[in-house]
Amino acid sequence: MSVIVRFAPSPTGYLHIGGARTALFNWLYARHHGGQFRLRIEDTDRQRSTDAAIAAILDGLTWLGLEWDGEVVYQAERIEAHQAAAQRLVEAGLAYPCYSSPDELEAMRALAKAEKRPIRYDGTWRDRDPAEAPAGVPPVIRFKAPLDGVTVIEDRVQGRVTFQNSQLDDMVLLRADGTPTYMLSVVVDDIDMGITHIIRGDDHLNNAARHANLFQALGHEPPVFAHIPLIHGPDGAKLSKRHGALGVDAYRDLGYLPEAMRNYLLRLGWAHGDEEIISTEQAVQWFELDAIGRSPARFDFQKLDSVNAHYLRLRPDADLVALAAPLLEAAGHELGEAERARLVQAMPGLKQRARTLVDLAQSAAFYVQARPLPLDAKAAKLLDADAKARLAAALPALAAVEPFTEEALEAAARAAAEAQGVGFGKLAQPLRAALTGRTVSPGLFEVMVGLGREEVVGRLEDAASGRNPALQQND
């Protein structure tokens, strides 16, 4: 049997991190088995579905590199099939019209709650003669769920889960306006799409029992279920849109790489021994449902940062310049050919120190900053009169270094420090401040070579004569 899985988000908001992981697991499972990964937009709730949300979901998946197979299925376009299925169930006596009004239902629930009884539809219209229907009230169609016995779900992640059928009430299949609900449309679409495995968040575990019964009623065996645990926020509470959950676009803006997101998300709930850094290719090869853990995981930015830093270092320098360039330009730095070339050359030292693309752009800014270079507070403080004197004294030797290489520059700088009778650090930090405007940077001589002789001399002259403006910031 060839594997067909699907990711089925509802377009009521952006693609959040939990959905992204569900999509990733589905995608990996499909790729591992050489099957298909289908995308289905569950937009049966026309009021809450938006085109913007659909676009955000497609964008998010594309950015994450989770390409889907075949056409996107829009559930709203399949209403006729859903309605026909409901009709068949009514004709077969497996579903019935219910005339209870929303108000009555609400009162029913309130009463059940007050009396501390299970909150469930009481089945008023299940066996009542439709002839008793109130005039002018359009009914909903409800599923005639089994009253006793049990429904057993053999879940690939959660194991065997048994539900008492007495707990399952008669769910609404068709709303009063004739539109299908999620419960109906998922099952009909899963059948029509030939879905073999349903991998989704375990907030649907309860629904699995209802779905399984509907599959049976429609004459099909349910697919294999795999309900994966939810992701929680750092405080252990459910990660929701009003509780720290961000759309994948936010992670992109925060400077995370898609391959890092895939690796990090994969390790949230899935493991392969002690492996931490797992390439996507390797993940496809290894991924299996059995290795999915059953307990919920908390989202941890520090770990994500660490994984991201790893993948950042793996990226080619030119890639990183292309990714950081928009950020630098947004910060007001104009990037011509010369600046871009300078950045590519400087990237090995920069990328080793960055955790995100945002970090990277910030720490790269000094390379493309126009003179005179602004100094941050610490750098300004460091460049006192003594430091400036040392810079002035060392300048001629550095300006004359030939060839202009890291080795030659280092030799010259060390000789200059010695000539001045100070430790190398006493000269190095002022040089750093003068050249980068900060007290923290990549290796000094790497910076010099990256900047080029002319720029180095200019920046040192600026600093020695106190031409740099101070930056207001305090880091």
Place this chain on the structure above:
RNA sequence: GUCCCCAUCGUCUAGCGGUUAGGACAUCACCCUUUCAAGGUGAAGACACGGGUUCGAUUCCCGUUGGGGAUGCCA
């Protein structure tokens, strides 16, 4: 309230009856060193609790506690 799920270092996890309970992130020390990273070495840090089963439980069973989810004419 009712139903369902979960429970190993702060966090992510390995473990699938007998281990000095392993790794990663974070933390702390030291090394390297021109700063910061990276890298290296090391430290500290966990089986929620109570009953069983067993020669032996982190591991199997039951309960307690604690989290989470579901209880919609949302998905």
